[in-house]
Amino acid sequence: MLRLEIYCDEGEGEKVRKVLTEWSLQFYAEEVQSNEHRALKFTVLVPDFVINDVVDELMKAVDLRKGHSSITWAPVSGKSVKYANSVKSLKKFKRRWTLAAIEGLIENANNQAQVDPIQLTLGAVASIIALFGLINDSIVMIISAMLLSPILGPLYGFSLNIVMGKGRDALDAVSSILKLLGVIFLSALLVSLALRFAGSMPPEPTHEILVRGDSGLIYILLAIILGYAGIVAIVSRIPEILAGVSIAAALVPPTTVIGISLAMGWWGIFRGSLVLTVENVLGLLSGSLLGLYVLNVSPRSYYERRAAKLYTKRTMLVLAVMLVTLVLVELLS
Numbered sequence: 001m002l003r004l005e006i007y008c009d010e011g012e013g014e015k016v017r018k019v020l021t022e023w024s025l026q027f028y029a030e031e032v033q034s035n036e037h038r039a040l041k042f043t044v045l046v047p048d049f050v051i052n053d054v055v056d057e058l059m060k061a062v063d064l065r066k067g068h069s070s071i072t073w074a075p076v077s078g079k080s081v082k083y084a085n086s087v088k089s090l091k092k093f094k095r096r097w098t099l100a101a102i103e104g105l106i107e108n109a110n111n112q113a114q115v116d117p118i119q120l121t122l123g124a125v126a127s128i129i130a131l132f133g134l135i136n137d138s139i140v141m142i143i144s145a146m147l148l149s150p151i152l153g154p155l156y157g158f159s160l161n162i163v164m165g166k167g168r169d170a171l172d173a174v175s176s177i178l179k180l181l182g183v184i185f186l187s188a189l190l191v192s193l194a195l196r197f198a199g200s201m202p203p204e205p206t207h208e209i210l211v212r213g214d215s216g217l218i219y220i221l222l223a224i225i226l227g228y229a230g231i232v233a234i235v236s237r238i239p240e241i242l243a244g245v246s247i248a249a250a251l252v253p254p255t256t257v258i259g260i261s262l263a264m265g266w267w268g269i270f271r272g273s274l275v276l277t278v279e280n281v282l283g284l285l286s287g288s289l290l291g292l293y294v295l296n297v298s299p300r301s302y303y304e305r306r307a308a309k310l311y312t313k314r315t316m317l318v319l320a321v322m323l324v325t326l327v328l329v330e331l332l333s
Contacts, residue, residue: 001045001046001047001048001075001076001077001078001080001083002045002046002047002048002051002073002074002075002076003043003044003045003046003073003074003075003076004042004043004044004045004046004051004054004055004071004072004073005041005042005043005044005070005071005072005073006040006041006042006044006058006062006070006071007032007034007039007040007041007068007069007070007071008039008040008042008061008062008063008069009037009039009040009063009066009069010031010038010039010040012040012061012062012063012069013029013040013042015060015061015062016040016042016058016061016062017029017042018061019054019057019058019061020042020044020054022057023050023053023054023057025044025045025046025054026044026045026083027042027043027044028042028043028044029041029042029043030043034068035068036068037068039068039069045076045080045083046073047083048075051073055071055073058071059071114157114172114176115150115153115154115176115179115180119150119153119180120179120180120183122148122149122150123149123150123151123180123183123184123187124183124184124187125148126145126146126148126149126184126248126252127145127183127184127185127187127188127191127252127255127256127259128187128188128191129141129142129144129145129148130142130145130146130184130188130252130253130256131187131188131191131192131256131259131260133145133208134206134208134209134212134253134256134257134260135195135201135202135206135209135260136206137206137207137208138208139208142208142253143245145248145252145253145256146245146248146249146252146253147245147248149180149184149248149251149252150180151177151180151247151248151251151252152230152234152247152248153176154173154174154176154177154180155173155177155227155230155231155247155284155285155288156230156231156234156288157169157170157172157173157176158170158173158174158177158285158288159227159231159285159288159289159291159292160292160297161173162289162311162312162315163289163292163293163297163298163308163312164297164298164299164304164308165299165304165307165308165311165312167311170315177281181251181255181277181281184251184252184255184256184259185255185256185258185259186259187259188255188256188257188258188259188260188263189258189259189260189262189263190259191259192259192260192262192263192264193263196263196264201263201264205261205264205266205269208253209257209260209261209266209269210269212253212254212256212257212269212273212276213257213261213266213268213269213270213272213273213276214272214276215272215273215275215276215279215330216330217327217330217331219276219279219280219283220279220282220283220323220326220327221283222250222283223250223279223280223281223282223283223284223286223287224283224284224286224287224290225287226246226247226249226250226283226284226287227247227283227284227285227286227287227288227289227290227291228287228288228290228291228294229246229287229291230246230247230284230287230288230291231287231288231291231292232291232294232295235291235292235295235297247284250280250283250284251277251280251281251284254273254276254277254280255273255277257269257273258270258273258274258277261273275326275329275330278326279323279326282319282322282323282326283323285319286316286319286320286323289312289315289316289319293312
């Protein structure tokens, strides 16, 4: 429970009353004397899960540039029938993200969005394990590689920073994704060349390699669904390893196949796996943004929220154009 106090001019009182009434908040109003002005003081008990939204609207009604105007709130303890009634009427907003929860998500996302040498090493190991699984048609080894890949963190960091309007942090996350994919590709390429020189590579593509060398429209849709499910899972506190496997499944094997096919000169598979990887990356990014939009994750400040929505729309437009281009490529090929 928070006690909200608003000091404003008498002329702004009607706007303040309107905001508080629209939010079904019980309030007390009284005239007070400041140093040089008469002002109105509103006292309101507000549930913490709507305080940011209420304050955003009050800031439009009260000119805080005036020295005697202010909007303050602080936690209080006690019992109030009026407050209990307000909580009942506002219970539909309880699922909204609080400022503290959003700050926690951002901190977690930024921590995971950066890749360090250890994570890059894990990416290389995952690629090598996936390679041996692919050339031996071993689905168990391929799944093991997915468990090691740290690809989920940067994806999460990208989508969350986009919806929060933090473009630079989002670009850092994209850079991390590209670094991981680059390490996976190079590891697969170098090990494949070494195995080919040693005569240990299969003369023809295995079934698992052929599967990852075939792109199509259905894979774009699946990637969007995976991106959506993965981001909802991680935000909902589902263990990351469960969400991460699904994301890694869309990226690690096809990226590894790019390196294998390039080393072996299987150009048809090289093209297919390259297109499939691009489709999966764009689909995962789009799906993760969609997931956060559905979850209504956004800045709590009115002005930050407006800027973030514009940033998100522009990013979604760019991703949509890229996806449409890929769809046209698939239809024309």
